[in-house]
Each structure stands twice: as structure tokens, then as C-alpha cells.
Amino acid sequence: MHWATATARILPRLLAGRTCGPVFLADRHAPTSGPRTPAAADICPATGHGRLSYPRAEYLFKTATAKLDPHRQGWPLHQLRHSALQHLAQAGRTAPELQAKSRHQHLASLGRYVRLGEETSARITAEADPAQRRRAR
Incomplete structure (x- = not known):
């Protein structure tokens, strides 16, 4: 993956010292058992939080861009x-x-x-x- 300079500069804040696991994390812990248990690679070993899903990322992006969108619906990811x-x-x-x-x-x-x-x-x-x-x- 190739990051532009501005993105590379904010990555340390996003990673918060983590050295492995997903880059974008959900705001809660991943389930540890049951049919919805994610693969080990999709869980941050330091925090126990799961990888941020695409639907959740899109919801967050739409919410963040709603004020900028002329239709006030927010833009799709x-x-x-x-x-x-x-x-x-x-x-x-x-x-x-x-x-x-x-x-x-x-x-x-x-x-x-x-x-x-x-x-x-x-x-x-x-x-x-x-x-x-x-x-x-």
C-alpha cells in the first residue's frame, strides 16, 4: 500500500503505538466465540477490537460529510x-x-x-x- 505524505503523517496517531493488527478498528471488542467471531488477523492483539467493517466505515464517512454535501445526505465512501x-x-x-x-x-x-x-x-x-x-x- 502506498500512502501520500499527509496520510503517512497522521498514521502514527491512528495506530497509537500498535505494530500489528488491522489499521482501522471498530469502537468495540470483537466477539471471541460464536458464528460471528472474526479471523485472528481481523482482531487487534493489543486492544481486542475488530477490524472496522466497510458498512460502518461508510456510515461514519457519510455522517462526517453530510454538512459538505449539498443534499445533506453525506457522500458514499x-x-x-x-x-x-x-x-x-x-x-x-x-x-x-x-x-x-x-x-x-x-x-x-x-x-x-x-x-x-x-x-x-x-x-x-x-x-x-x-x-x-x-x-x-
């Missing part, structure tokens, strides 16, 4: 992935680079995340234009 890929595409990253970052199996599946719009099409056309009608002055 998947929005982070969508936004990150769109920003990278707008910065000029190639489709194979986006595929490597997102770990999509097929380039075609990136289309739903990356909508670059008219400006990008115009820029690409102008850069590839052999006649270069608009020369820099």
Missing part, C-alpha cells in the same frame, strides 16, 4: 476513489497509470470514474494538432 482518480486524470496521468493506482483489471472500467469533459478533449486535440493553429506568442 466510494466517492473517495472516484474523486482521487478524477483528480489524477485531470492532472494528466495516463490510463495505465490510473489503472495501476486503482488496481482495476480492465481499462474500460475506469470510464465510470474519470469524466474529463470538454476542456480535456480540446487540450488533447490542440496538443496533437500538427498544424498548431494557436502558437504561443
